[in-house]
Amino acid sequence: MTTKISFRGVSKTFALKDTDFLALDRVDLDIADREFVTVVGPSGCGKSTLMSMAAGLVEPGTGEILLDGAPVAGPGPDRGVIFQQYALFPWLTVRKNVEFGLNLAPVPAQERRERAQRAIDLVGLTDFADALPKTLSGGMKQRCAIARAYAVNPKVLLMDEPFGALDALTRVQLQDQLLDTWSQERRTVMFITHDVDEAVYLANRVIVMAARPGRVHRVIDVDLPYPRTEELRLSPEFARIRNEVWHSVYHQTSAHAE
Amino acid sequence: MTALSVSQRPGDPPAPRRRRARRPARGIVLNVVAVAAGLAAWTGLSASGIQGLTGPVEVAVRGAELIADGTLTADLLASLRRVFTGFALGTALAVPVGFLMGWYATARALIEPYVQFFRTIPPLAIIPLAILLMGIGETPKVFVIFLAAFLSSVVATFQGVMDVDKTLINAARVLGASDRVIFLKVVVPASTPFIIVGMRVGLGAAWGTLVAAELIAAQEGLGYRMQQAQLYYDLPTIFVGLISIGVLGLAMDRLLQLAERRLTGWQERR
Ligand SMILES: Nc1ncnc2c1ncn2[C@@H]1O[C@H](COP(=O)(O)OP(=O)(O)O)[C@@H](O)[C@H]1O
Ligand SMILES: [Mg+2]
Numbered sequence: 001m002t003t004k005i006s007f008r009g010v011s012k013t014f015a016l017k018d019t020d021f022l023a024l025d026r027v028d029l030d031i032a033d034r035e036f037v038t039v040v041g042p043s044g045c046g047k048s049t050l051m052s053m054a055a056g057l058v059e060p061g062t063g064e065i066l067l068d069g070a071p072v073a074g075p076g077p078d079r080g081v082i083f084q085q086y087a088l089f090p091w092l093t094v095r096k097n098v099e100f101g102l103n104l105a106p107v108p109a110q111e112r113r114e115r116a117q118r119a120i121d122l123v124g125l126t127d128f129a130d131a132l133p134k135t136l137s138g139g140m141k142q143r144c145a146i147a148r149a150y151a152v153n154p155k156v157l158l159m160d161e162p163f164g165a166l167d168a169l170t171r172v173q174l175q176d177q178l179l180d181t182w183s184q185e186r187r188t189v190m191f192i193t194h195d196v197d198e199a200v201y202l203a204n205r206v207i208v209m210a211a212r213p214g215r216v217h218r219v220i221d222v223d224l225p226y227p228r229t230e231e232l233r234l235s236p237e238f239a240r241i242r243n244e245v246w247h248s249v250y251h252q253t254s255a256h257a258e
Numbered sequence: 259m260t261a262l263s264v265s266q267r268p269g270d271p272p273a274p275r276r277r278r279a280r281r282p283a284r285g286i287v288l289n290v291v292a293v294a295a296g297l298a299a300w301t302g303l304s305a306s307g308i309q310g311l312t313g314p315v316e317v318a319v320r321g322a323e324l325i326a327d328g329t330l331t332a333d334l335l336a337s338l339r340r341v342f343t344g345f346a347l348g349t350a351l352a353v354p355v356g357f358l359m360g361w362y363a364t365a366r367a368l369i370e371p372y373v374q375f376f377r378t379i380p381p382l383a384i385i386p387l388a389i390l391l392m393g394i395g396e397t398p399k400v401f402v403i404f405l406a407a408f409l410s411s412v413v414a415t416f417q418g419v420m421d422v423d424k425t426l427i428n429a430a431r432v433l434g435a436s437d438r439v440i441f442l443k444v445v446v447p448a449s450t451p452f453i454i455v456g457m458r459v460g461l462g463a464a465w466g467t468l469v470a471a472e473l474i475a476a477q478e479g480l481g482y483r484m485q486q487a488q489l490y491y492d493l494p495t496i497f498v499g500l501i502s503i504g505v506l507g508l509a510m511d512r513l514l515q516l517a518e519r520r521l522t523g524w525q526e527r528r
């Protein structure tokens with residue numbers, strides 16, 4: 001398997017009022033092409049910072065981030081980013097939101113409309129294509145944001161707690177929908193969450209991070225077949241992996257001391 | 259891509275339908291009742307003989323006279339011309355300057371002290387200086403109105419630009435937007451509500467300044483007409499002037515409110 005994203009000795013320090021705060025300490029992490037990686041860890045351990053650096057929104061302090069072997073220099077449409085706060089343009093309809101990225105690329109009008117429509121259909125917003133974001137529920141807003149990212153056909157999806165603000169039922173639906181799409185199109189996905197169940201259910205590998213300083217604590221393989229199902233979610237094997245992840249997230253001091 | 263799940267999900271609200279919200283008729287009835295009651299009270303007060311207070315009928319008669327001989331129209335036009343010239347110039351300059359200040363920290367640091375300083379001076383206090391420097395023609399009046407409109411709009415605009423949600427800017431950047439596109443497609447629309455609020459405040463300031471400027475030095479206009487009426491103890495004319503100012507101010511604010519609703523209807527209201 002080829003490596004898609006590679007973090008090489010990535011550290012990040014933020015200058016606070018009187019001290020320097022080490023948010024990430026020498027992170028090494030390779031994400032393979034078409035892999036679905038989830039990142040969990042306590043709040044403030046640098047998950048968002050790590051993802052923002054892959055997105056090109058934040059520069060690493062030291063170390064480097066490679067995308068297909070080349071250093072990341074700024075954001076680009078090859079990496080789709082989905083934010084927890086949806087970040088839809090509230091003055092644009094669902095369709096115009098989805099077309100936003102397509103308008104920036106040299107895509108002919110006809111193809112632009114078709115691609116936007118396909119993305120909207122894919123996330124089940126067909127009936128709401130001409131609605132403004134303010135009329136949508138949280139789950140629908142996030143589906144719109146996902147469609148907007150899909151429309152430009154990125155090779156990598158970077159998702160920062162995308163379902164964190166949604167109710168449990170909606171969250172499970174969107175997880176299944178995301179896996180459906182991923183199994184068809186096999187993008188590389190880096191998915192941040194604070195929900196251990198979600199982390200295990202979605203991933204090939206779960207990256208557990210630790211705080212102060214932010215670092216990779218453990219990497220746990222999820223040897224469960226796709227498609228992931230309800231049944232699997234209730235299986236003993238799933239429970240075993242979830243407990244392992246849970247333990248390494250919430251008992252980090254003891255795990256670290258070993 | 260294939261369509262996987264186009265069906266409606268259980269939690270989804272029904273598909274949106276275009277429907278104009280019906281205005282509560284009760285409110286309008288109460289409005290009319292309140293105005294009628296006010297007019298009645300006014301009539302009663304003037305009938306009970308408060309020194310020199312004229313009643314609504316006299317005022318209406320004077321209004322008709324002033325319209326018939328063309329004075330009111332000429333005054334209205336003179337006043338409106340001043341306020342629109344000053345207001346248009348003021349906001350036309352305020353919007354780009356506000357964007358500049360919101361977008362570039364350097365521009366903000368250079369301009370903000372002046373804006374904050376002049377904002378603390380009531381525009382009317384500038385009048386003596388303006389008259390000395392610009393004479394007693396139209397220029398000083400338009401200038402003072404311009405200043406009033408500019409100062410309130412510029413602050414609102416640059417606050418609007420500064421308050422643009424950083425996540426929206428990031429969302430545009432990761433889709434490949436350049437700085438120019440971010441400015442035009444994200445910052446401008448996102449700060450429109452602030453700009454319009456600034457324009458409404460600016461228009462109010464312009465209107466208030468106008469009348470005062472005309473009270474001091476003018477040959478025509480609503481303020482001038484009221485000033486003259488005061489010399490001749492002509493209360494009905496003063497009332498006609500006051501009512502015209504109120505009605506015009508209200509109409510202009512409503513117009514901007516309408517524009518606001520059209521341009522910023524996408525906002526989530528809580
Ligand atoms: N721009 C910034 N300036 C200063 N501190 C920051 C900045 N961004 C993040 N941090 C700090 O870095 C740490 C990691 O933040 P973040 O990546 O958002 O963590 P997480 O997403 O895991 O909750 C936090 O302690 C946060 O306060
Ligand atoms: Mg975070």
